[in-house]
Amino acid sequence: MIKDSNKRGIILMNLGSPDTTEVKDVRRYLDEFLMDERVIDSPYIWRSILVKGIINPFRAPKSAEAYRAIWTKDGSPLVHITRQLRDALQEKVAEPVVIAMRYGNPDIRTAYEQLLHIAPGIEEVVLLPLYPHYAMSSFETASVEARKVHADGKYSFKLSVVRPFYNHPAYIAAMAESMREYVTGNDKHVLFSYHSIPEKHIHMRDITESHCLRGECCTTPSATHSYCYRHQCLETTRLVVEALGLPKERYSIAFQSKLGRAEWLRPATTLRMTQMPAEGIKDLLVVCPSFVSDCLETLEEIAIREKENFMHAGGNSYEYIPCMNTRPAWVSAVETLLREL
Ligand SMILES: C=CC1=C(C)c2cc3[nH]c(cc4nc(cc5[nH]c(cc1n2)c(C)c5CCC(=O)O)C(CCC(=O)O)=C4C)c(C)c3C=C
Numbered sequence: 001m002i003k004d005s006n007k008r009g010i011i012l013m014n015l016g017s018p019d020t021t022e023v024k025d026v027r028r029y030l031d032e033f034l035m036d037e038r039v040i041d042s043p044y045i046w047r048s049i050l051v052k053g054i055i056n057p058f059r060a061p062k063s064a065e066a067y068r069a070i071w072t073k074d075g076s077p078l079v080h081i082t083r084q085l086r087d088a089l090q091e092k093v094a095e096p097v098v099i100a101m102r103y104g105n106p107d108i109r110t111a112y113e114q115l116l117h118i119a120p121g122i123e124e125v126v127l128l129p130l131y132p133h134y135a136m137s138s139f140e141t142a143s144v145e146a147r148k149v150h151a152d153g154k155y156s157f158k159l160s161v162v163r164p165f166y167n168h169p170a171y172i173a174a175m176a177e178s179m180r181e182y183v184t185g186n187d188k189h190v191l192f193s194y195h196s197i198p199e200k201h202i203h204m205r206d207i208t209e210s211h212c213l214r215g216e217c218c219t220t221p222s223a224t225h226s227y228c229y230r231h232q233c234l235e236t237t238r239l240v241v242e243a244l245g246l247p248k249e250r251y252s253i254a255f256q257s258k259l260g261r262a263e264w265l266r267p268a269t270t271l272r273m274t275q276m277p278a279e280g281i282k283d284l285l286v287v288c289p290s291f292v293s294d295c296l297e298t299l300e301e302i303a304i305r306e307k308e309n310f311m312h313a314g315g316n317s318y319e320y321i322p323c324m325n326t327r328p329a330w331v332s333a334v335e336t337l338l339r340e341l
């Protein structure tokens, strides 16, 4: 690693949002997002028909409305929080720090150009995809896109990418710290709600071609766990509850934000919301460790919509534990992840 801070730049890369909540901008964003072969893996022609002809015409107006419910004077929460994280990190490190989004703006090319403008002699760029867990549709697409643009632009700096940090002690400690005040002094149930992915994507990245989604696969050691999203979510949960000292009857795991009819990781958060009150879980805390910055999927889906579902199903209290956003422990963890590369 090049240690000289004058020669190094940092990019924090997040998923991205539409530029505005207008349907045309949301449509453009969804088009870019869902046409990504690592998000919808069908052959190009079928993907085009599906996205442009079926999903987008219905989804864009609905998503625009959802975005309107969480939009701020500074625009998208996700993008604004990523900017704030950048500012907080910049206070702590000498290297220039910029942000990039996988979809929408600012894109990765803009981020490279910005770094070269700030520090023309840059020799290494360190990219931190802000996804704790490995998925084709998150970490993989971000790093592939960054490498592709790096090669296409014939940039002379070296590009280094920080690996998923789902079990890194600094991420686990920061997650536990962000939850401690909510879980202490009560016996509320804690639901760990992770973004779901299609089961097919787990099989596609099973390097053994025979391990994943069979029996107790995710708790049985395997070389494929470096690519297994489900294993990594279970590990994050295990380590966070260990750090918090939560007994096993106090927490559970679910997967949110399913799209379409295929099999996705289960149980579905939305189904659990209607089941939990009947099982005697009336007071609920929900945390979303696959997101480090609050976004549509946490602020609208979890904090608003799923709360309504839970309360209508007979819940007594429901609290969403915000993402780590710009909490000092998380900013320090980011610094650690970048230093250790
Ligand atoms: C945490 C990592 C994420 C994974 C893995 C992921 C997979 C995935 N997502 C979709 C479809 C949509 N996701 C949408 C929003 C969204 N997704 C993530 C993160 C992951 N997605 C974030 C942070 C956000 C919020 C963006 C924001 O602007 O705040 C959306 C758009 C909104 C909507 O219409 O619901 C879609 C669509 C798929 C299909 C997928 C895996 C295959």
Ligand SMILES: [Fe+2]
Pocket (backbone or CB within 6 Å): 195, 257
């Ligand atoms: Fe998503």
Ligand SMILES: [Fe+2]
Pocket (backbone or CB within 6 Å): 211, 212, 213, 217, 218, 219, 228, 230, 231
């Ligand atoms: Fe697994």
